[in-house]
Amino acid sequence: MSWLNKIRDGLKKTSEGIGNFFKRKTKLDIQSLDELEEIMIQSDISPKIVADIIDQISKKGFLDSSVYDAQKFIANYIAKILIPVTKPLPIVPQNDTKVIMLCGVNGGGKTTTASKIANKIINQNNKVVLAACDTFRAAAVDQLKELGDNLGVLVFKGQENQDPASVAYQAFISAKKEKIDFLIIDTAGRIHNNDNLMKELEKFVKVVKKIDNNAPHEIILVLDGTNGQNAIIQAEQFNKFTNLTGFIITKLDGSSKGGFVVTIAEKFNKPIYAIGVGEKLDDLDTFLPEDFANSLVG
Numbered sequence: 001m002s003w004l005n006k007i008r009d010g011l012k013k014t015s016e017g018i019g020n021f022f023k024r025k026t027k028l029d030i031q032s033l034d035e036l037e038e039i040m041i042q043s044d045i046s047p048k049i050v051a052d053i054i055d056q057i058s059k060k061g062f063l064d065s066s067v068y069d070a071q072k073f074i075a076n077y078i079a080k081i082l083i084p085v086t087k088p089l090p091i092v093p094q095n096d097t098k099v100i101m102l103c104g105v106n107g108g109g110k111t112t113t114a115s116k117i118a119n120k121i122i123n124q125n126n127k128v129v130l131a132a133c134d135t136f137r138a139a140a141v142d143q144l145k146e147l148g149d150n151l152g153v154l155v156f157k158g159q160e161n162q163d164p165a166s167v168a169y170q171a172f173i174s175a176k177k178e179k180i181d182f183l184i185i186d187t188a189g190r191i192h193n194n195d196n197l198m199k200e201l202e203k204f205v206k207v208v209k210k211i212d213n214n215a216p217h218e219i220i221l222v223l224d225g226t227n228g229q230n231a232i233i234q235a236e237q238f239n240k241f242t243n244l245t246g247f248i249i250t251k252l253d254g255s256s257k258g259g260f261v262v263t264i265a266e267k268f269n270k271p272i273y274a275i276g277v278g279e280k281l282d283d284l285d286t287f288l289p290e291d292f293a294n295s296l297v298g
């Protein structure tokens with residue numbers, strides 16, 4: 001099944017998604033406009049965007065024409081927000097080791113995404129190493145080690161409870177020495193409002209900068225696509241403490257909460273580099289904004 005069909009199926013899981021609303025209506029009136037507003041907000045599209053869409057639908061005279069016009073208008077409106085932030089994964093090598101740091105809360109798909117990115121880098125015939133920096137969770141380190149072993153990629157791991165930033169530091173020194181194109185740092189993800197975690201992320205940045213002032217070249221927040229509104233809160237929190245360079249949204253294959261992607265795009269104006277559409281290694285796809293907008297609405 002294509003990623004778009006998987007997403008379409010996911011979005012239909014809500015009893016009343018935007019698409020289902022349009023299927024029931026032949027004409028929009030003031031009452032149904034209120035209903036549409038409510039449904040869009042429930043889909044985690046920000047109130048600001050929803051208010052503007054509703055306002056424009058009234059002004060543009062869509063109330064008297066077929067619902068198809070309003071549906072098309074909303075899809076175009078959403079696509080216009082998503083297109084400018086849709087960027088390819090930043091895996092073009094530079095002269096020196098490029099550091100990609102992945103952050104996000106536990107269970108969001110960081111480790112899986114690290115291996116998916118590594119797989120893409122290998123497929124482009126470039127070199128990559130991984131650093132397992134969740135030194136407080138042995139299982140997380142083992143998981144990355146196993147994924148790395150399957151890919152034939154070296155995984156740096158520290159001792160249990162070793163300072164995570166020092167693992168990243170050593171990995172970066174070695175990667176540079178070995179002329180490796182990319183170092184992917186898989187960080188810890190204990191709850192997002194945990195001060196220690198945020199301090200830990202700041203330390204990663206400080207420590208790798210000692211080696212290369214431009215590093216980390218990317219700080220990507222991996223967001224669970226089934227989290228809806230919560231994902232927006234996480235993005236705000238992480239962005240406060242680290243200068244995020246972009247997002248990867250996982251699990252969109254099973255999510256009925258796609259509306260938050262629109263909110264993230266509008267709020268942060270930072271790249272959406274890829275989406276996760278399954279658990280397998282090659283289930284990391286380019287985000288297609290127009291198709292996504294159409295799936296969300298129709």
Ligand code: GDP
Pocket residue numbers: 104105106107108109110111112113143189249250251252253254275276277278279283
């Ligand atoms: P981490 O704690 O953030 O490192 O999360 P993991 O990488 O361990 O992923 C948590 C779970 O989500 C695992 O069971 C993964 O297989 C699953 N997962 C990760 N990405 C995706 C995705 O894009 N789609 C689906 N369906 N599952 C995913």
